[in-house]
Amino acid sequence: MEFPKDLKYTKEHEWVKVEGKIATIGITDYAQDSLGDVVYVELPPEGGSVTKHEPFGVVESVKAVSDLYSPVSGSVTEVNDAIIDSPEAINEDPYGDAWMIKVEIAGQSELDDLLTADEYQKFIEEEK
């Protein structure tokens, strides 16, 4: 299981890549593995807004429905439409092709409680 060091993580199993004001968001390798085969994903529209700790979308596997929680607040600048047509990409490449949305971050304080790769890995070890 992979936990790239250049990403930040949440306890709801999303990853965040911060580049300037833009946060790219997806779900972790651990999350996709726990879900099993992803068959459907619902994402917010481009231009919409997301709120930290609030659901921004849904990912469904064969057996389960899971809410996606936004790690930051801000406006959605880009949506990965490709994974709506090919949700299986979330299982295959969770940190790459299967990124979900890009958000223009409302303020730097949004990033304060995000976890490092080591902290996240430790968190899921304890959660098991």
Place this chain on the structure above:
Amino acid sequence: MVLKRTPLYDTHVSLGARMVPFAGWEMPVQYAGVKEEHLAVRSSCGLFDVSHMGEIEVSGDRAIDFVQLLITNDIERVSDGQCQYALLCRDSGGVVDDLIVYRFNIDRYLFVVNASNAGKVLDWMKEVQAREDFPDVGIEDQGGQYAQLALQGPAAVEILRPLLDIDPDGIGHFRFHMGLIGDDIEAIVSRTGYTGADGFEIYLAPEDAEAAWKTIMEAGSGHNLRPAGLGARDTLRLEMGYPLYGHELGEEITPIEAGLGKYVRFTKDFIGRDVLEKQAREGAGRTLAGIKMLEPGVPRQGYEIHAGGKKIGEVTSGTVSPSLNVGIAMGFVAPEAGKPGAEVSIVIRGRAAKAEITTLPFYRK
């Protein structure tokens, strides 16, 4: 509650299976992935551990009369060495369980029942035995005496051929044979299953389960045989429109409502007959419908089914069909609303997603 484990528990863990609680058992839900296992069963073959299923033997001079009274189907229509799908009803017509009866001979039958209902079926049989005066009929819980494997898929015959002491092609649909797997594993091998694929169910002593699993997996290595879990078992049965107890069948649902009228024989007597005969004659208040999504979205159990802006029913089972790549569901609706082609919608998280009533099964070979 302490979960029971099948004799193959260690085998599943060593294969990396995800184990989940199911009907009081710790069972593998998936190994590599539900979709991969599902598609392996459709295109080549999958091997399932279904040792959690219950087995109850009914025997004695009057066993046939007792069985006839218990089940909706007619066991006199089959010969020794054949199996029959049937339902066990209360006086109300509600379903105690759906099951397969194996007819060894006129005096001996093996009922294969759902894991979650095994205790309930046993209690019901004993109640009927006392009430209807069958003191001489033997009713024996044999659940602990059998492990069960299901080898399912078009390659099942080829995989089993070198392992079995007769040609598996010689075992007709819904027939069974007492045979040897490998050199020395005694088994009951039946041409049955719950996936809609060709295949076999194999009953054997629990201590032989691991050796049989290994032997079959080795024989299947050239046929893309995969271990398959409960997840694939569920998507496979749903594609076929097979009812699942607790979803499309239950104490409050009759076989007529569940669309299983062809397994109900009014030419004989059985418990629940009056209610079912009336429903068959006058029509039941609801019918089980197949529903195919026309828009993206995954129908799930409990989601409302709407037509003309009004609720007409609820989804009892739903998923995305791995073979068809579209959302499919079953649910009970008013008979007049259940006509194939009728436009309906499924309410998915507040949004009405377009769907249509369709004939079952969803998947055809």
